[in-house]
Amino acid sequence: KAGVTQTPRYLIKTRGQQVTLSCSPISGHRSVSWYQQTPGQGLQFLFEYFSETQRNKGNFPGRFSGRQFSNSRSEMNVSTLELGDSALYLCASSLGGLTSSYEQYFGPGTRLTVT
Amino acid sequence: AQSVTQPDIHITVSEGASLELRCNYSYGATPYLFWYVQSPGQGLQLLLKYFSGDTLVQGIKGFEAEFKRSQSSFNLRKPSVHWSDAAEYFCAVGPFGNEKLTFGTGTRLTIIP
Numbered sequence: 001k002a003g004v005t006q007t008p009r010y011l012i013k014t015r016g017q018q019v020t021l022s023c024s025p026i027s028g029h030r031s032v033s034w035y036q037q038t039p040g041q042g043l044q045f046l047f048e049y050f051s052e053t054q055r056n057k058g059n060f061p062g063r064f065s066g067r068q069f070s071n072s073r074s075e076m077n078v079s080t081l082e083l084g085d086s087a088l089y090l091c092a093s094s095l096g097g098l099t100s101s102y103e104q105y106f107g108p109g110t111r112l113t114v115t
Numbered sequence: 116a117q118s119v120t121q122p123d124i125h126i127t128v129s130e131g132a133s134l135e136l137r138c139n140y141s142y143g144a145t146p147y148l149f150w151y152v153q154s155p156g157q158g159l160q161l162l163l164k165y166f167s168g169d170t171l172v173q174g175i176k177g178f179e180a181e182f183k184r185s186q187s188s189f190n191l192r193k194p195s196v197h198w199s200d201a202a203e204y205f206c207a208v209g210p211f212g213n214e215k216l217t218f219g220t221g222t223r224l225t226i227i228p
Contacts, residue, residue: 004158033215033216035216042220042221044218045217048215056215058215090158092159092216103161103164104161104216105161106151106158106159108156109157109158
C-alpha cells in the first residue's frame with residue numbers, strides 16, 4: 001500500500017506570496033492532519049480534515065487554511081507568507097471515524113523556505 | 116490542556132548499549148500515547164502506541180515502551196542500540212475522539228561506535 005505523499009518536497013517563496021501544498025493520504029484513510037515543524041517551536045498541529053470538513057484546528061492565524069477533496073486528498077494554503085513560515089510542513093493520514101485507532105501515518109514533508 | 120515533556124534534548128550512547136528515552140505527559144484522563152522516530156530529512160515513523168491494556172508495549176525495530184500511570188510516564192527503551200537508530204525521537208499524546216496529536220520537543224539520539 002502506498003504511503004502518504006506530499007508535493008512538492010521543496011519550495012522557495014518570497015515574503016508576501018502565497019503557497020499551496022498538497023497531500024495524498026494512504027488509500028482508505030479519511031482523515032488528514034497538517035503539522036508545522038520548526039527548530040524553535042517543534043511540531044505544532046495546524047488542522048485536521050475528515051470527510052471534507054475541518055474537524056480540529058490548532059492555534060495558527062487565518063493565513064493558514066486548508067481543504068479536503070472527496071478523494072481525501074488535502075491541500076494547505078498559506079497566504080501573505082512571512083519569514084517565520086519557513087518550516088517543514090508534515091501531513092499525516094489516519095482512518096478517522098469513531099472506530100479509528102488514531103494512528104497517524106506521516107508523509108515526508110514539504111520544506112518551505114521564505115526569503 | 117494536554118502536554119508532553121521530553122526532558123532530554125540530546126542523548127549519546129555507544130552502539131550495543133541499552134537506551135531509555137523519557138517522556139512525561141499531562142492529561143486529565145488516560146491518553147493515547149505514541150512514540151515516533153524521525154530520520155534527517157524524513158517524515159515521522161510510528162514506533163509504537165499505547166491505548167489500553169498491557170502497560171508494556173512492543174514496537175517496531177526492537178523498541179518497547181512502558182506506560183506508568185502513577186508517574187504519568189511513557190518511556191521508550193531498547194536493550195541494544197544500532198548505529199541506524201540515530202535519529203530524533205518524539206513522544207506524542209492524543210485524546211480519545213480527537214486526531215490532534217500534541218508532541219514533545221523531541222530527543223536527538225547520537226550513536227557512537
